[in-house]
Amino acid sequence: AQKVTQAQTEISVVEKEDVTLDCVYETRDTTYYLFWYKQPPSGELVFLIRRNSFDEQNEISGRYSWNFQKSTSSFNFTITASQVVDSAVYFCALSESGGTSYGKLTFGQGTILTVHP
Amino acid sequence: DVKVTQSSRYLVKRTGEKVFLECVQDMDHENMFWYRQDPGLGLRLIYFSYDVKMKEKGDIPEGYSVSREKKERFSLILESASTNQTSMYLCASSQQKPNTEAFFGQGTRLTVV
Numbered sequence: 001a002q003k004v005t006q007a008q009t010e011i012s013v014v015e016k017e018d019v020t021l022d023c024v025y026e027t028r029d030t031t032y033y034l035f036w037y038k039q040p041p042s043g044e045l046v047f048l049i050r051r052n053s054f055d056e057q058n059e060i061s062g063r064y065s066w067n068f069q070k071s072t073s074s075f076n077f078t079i080t081a082s083q084v085v086d087s088a089v090y091f092c093a094l095s096e097s098g099g100t101s102y103g104k105l106t107f108g109q110g111t112i113l114t115v116h117p
Numbered sequence: 118d119v120k121v122t123q124s125s126r127y128l129v130k131r132t133g134e135k136v137f138l139e140c141v142q143d144m145d146h147e148n149m150f151w152y153r154q155d156p157g158l159g160l161r162l163i164y165f166s167y168d169v170k171m172k173e174k175g176d177i178p179e180g181y182s183v184s185r186e187k188k189e190r191f192s193l194i195l196e197s198a199s200t201n202q203t204s205m206y207l208c209a210s211s212q213q214k215p216n217t218e219a220f221f222g223q224g225t226r227l228t229v230v
Contacts, residue, residue, distance in 0.1 A: 043126075045160075091159060102214055103211025104165055105219060
């Protein structure tokens with residue numbers, strides 16, 4: 001069975017600080033996909049980033065960056081120079097591969113990020 | 118703009134009522150999903166459908182059923198609502214291909230009294 005763990009329940013930072021959200025996953029699949037979603041107060045989950053299991057290259061996209069390490073089964077997400085609008089619940093998720101299961105997600109518990117002015 | 122639309126943002130129902138939560142997507146996606154979100158538990162999959170009239174149980178299907186008569190519409194049914202089904206319900210859809218993200222609706226906050 002797949003499992004995703006976000007050990008940080010809540011994080012509070014001051015604007016312009018960098019913040020890293022941790023994610024650890026478990027899967028027996030050799031091919032899998034990892035995602036980060038943001039849930040603002042409006043409630044709708046918004047897709048942020050994805051990474052597949054055979055590409056460990058870490059990337060930066062604007063203020064977002066991610067660190068994927070298969071050896072430690074971790075997929076951490078960093079927001080650089082945080083802003084008040086980044087305040088939200090952030091979810092890490094793992095997708096199965098194969099057949100009809102694409103897009104079927106196992107979620108972590110979520111991390112509540114509060115950015116103070 | 119692609120969309121997943123859930124019929125209600127807020128619902129209040131009485132214990133024992135039959136409840137229908139409706140979800141429509143306009144992206145011609147094969148897969149559709151119903152998740153339940155509770156504090157500290159994240160999102161948990163109730164049911165998903167990979168084609169019209171086809172469904173699979175997720176992690177917490179007890180007390181729920183689903184219906185998918187048309188590709189764009191996926192309904193979640195609570196046959197006899199109970200107070201422990203008070204929760205946020207999120208519908209999602211995705212393509213049936215690798216490395217694809219799921220798109221989510223705005224959620225329905227259901228309160229069973």
